[in-house]
Amino acid sequence: MSATPEVADPHGLMTRQFQVDPYPTYERLRNEAPAYFSEGWGGWLLTRYQDVQSGFKDPRLSSDRASAFGAMLPAVLKERLAPVVQSLSSWALLIDPPSHTRIRSLVNKAFTPRLVEYLRPRIQEQVELLLDQAEAAGKMDMVHDVANLLPVAVIGDMLGIPREDGLKLRPWANAFATFFGVTKYTPEVLDLLRTGIVELEDYFRGLIAQRRKSSTLGSDLLSTMMAAEDQGRFLSEQEVLATCSLVLFAGHETTTHLLTNGLYLLLKNPEQREAMLSSEEQLATSVEEILRYESPIQRLSRVITEDFELHGQPLRKGQKVFLMIGGANRDPRQFPNADQLDLRRQENRHIAFGFGIHYCLGAALGRLEGQIALRTVLRRFPKMKLLQEPERLANVAFRGFQSLPVALG
Known part of the structure; x- marks a missing residue:
């Protein structure tokens, strides 16, 4: 007989309520079961800051989830999902050294502070354009009209x-x-991913072919990756395609949810808006607090490579571990008054962008987009108000909204 829902999911990790407000569950797990095995998720949840931060550096926790995903596929799906495994196996986020070190070191040459600063006026220009369109319409959905x-x-x-x-x-x-x-890979989810990867790689493959045919490369990231070389080691075309996919995915999802979470928090806490706009330094500090308080990425997973114990629990080779960033960033052991939004918070070593060798390459760009967009929205529309309480995403890895309709005032 199958387990009852109460036995299989005693902390409600599979429920809609957890997607809407996971923080009470994180608190219970931090206090009662800091290393907790979820049958529904098929892995261990670590929710304390120290454990999550250490997990990012622990050599017993592998980032090679693509190989683990490929190994668990039934024979009938291996051939069909081969493009998925092939692509994910070259994502710097999902691999270990030495391959990670080689790919990351080459991509680092393209992802420079100079490139981020080059994009600053373009970000401001694009934000103004999107807000002009919203102002002309007299209303705005922050998700669909700006953040996406x-x-x-x-x-x-x-x-x-x-x-x-x-x-x-x-x-x-x-x-x-x-x-x-998702917590379960349904045929629909897998087909959606396969279609997305095949179409995306075909698109970038076409761009690469065009540039090689013209024999001219620009200063953009794709051109730089195509030309990247480090002591005679090149990025293969598959690695370029995979890195384009990763940059698109990671840069889009994190920033989208940073913008919507940030605007929602500022509209719900109007007394803190002036603090945010008081100076460039305070603007940067405020965005860091938004990242901590409502981390766009709530979890990242790892695969255990050798048996060990944690908090009296036996973690076994081959099992999955979920590093719960959302739980860690609300841990009162690390952050005083952790459940309170404080845009003036100074000691704020959050891990919203990860930690260690897999720290997010695009963190500086995401921060800059957040600072420019939120400042511009608030200055242009100081009387902006929520039109209704927005609906949270049905997603356990990313924290954001399905829509965020506002009145511009």
């Missing part, structure tokens, strides 16, 4: 994608977000 569109435009500029192709990227990014945010 800005990262696509910025990533498109960064990769050297024609502006008119930007909207093509959104459905492909959604396919990745759906895959990483």
Whole structure:
């Protein structure tokens, strides 16, 4: 007989309520079961800050989830999902050294502070354009009218994608977000991911072919990756394609949810808005607190490579571990008054962008987009108000909204 829902999911991790408000569950797990095995999720949840931060550096926890995913596929699906495994196996986020070190070191040459600063005026220009369109309409949905569109435009500029192709990227990014945010891989989810990867790689393959045919490379990220070399080691075409996919997915999802979470928090806490706008330094501090308080990425997974014990629990080789960033960033052991939004918080070593060798490559760009977009929205529309309480995403990996309708005032 199958287990009852109460036995299989005593902490409600499979419920809609957890997606809407996971923080009471995180608190219970931190206090009562800091290393907790969820049957529904098929892995261990670590929710304390120290455990999650240490987990990012622990050599017994592998990032090679693509191989683990490929190994668990039934024989009838291996051939069909081969493009998925092939692509994910070259994502820097999902591999270990030495391959991770080689790919990351080469991509680092393209992902420079100079590139981020080059994009600053383009980000401001794009934000103003999107807000002009919203103002003309007299209303705005922050998700659909700004937060979904800005990262696509910025990533498109960064990769050297024609502006008119930007909207093509959104459905492909959604396919990745759906895959990483479910607790069970249904045929529909897997088909969506396969279609997204095949179409996205075909698109970038075409761009690469065009540039090779013209024998001219620009200064954008795609051109730089194509030309990247480090002591005679090149990025293969598959690694370039996979890195384009990763940049699109990670840069889009994180920034989209940072913008919507940030605006929601500022509209719900109007007394803190002036603090945020008081100076450039305070603006940066405020965005860090938003990242901590409502982390866009709530979890990242690892695969155990050798048996060990944690908090008296036996973690076994081959099992999955979920590093619960959302739980860690609300841990009162690390952050005083952790459940309180404080835009003036100074000691704020959050791990919203991860930690260690897999720290998010695009963290500086995401921060810049958040600072520019939120400041511009608040200054242009100081009387903006929520039209209704928005609905949270049905996703356990990403924290954001399905829509965020506002009155511009």
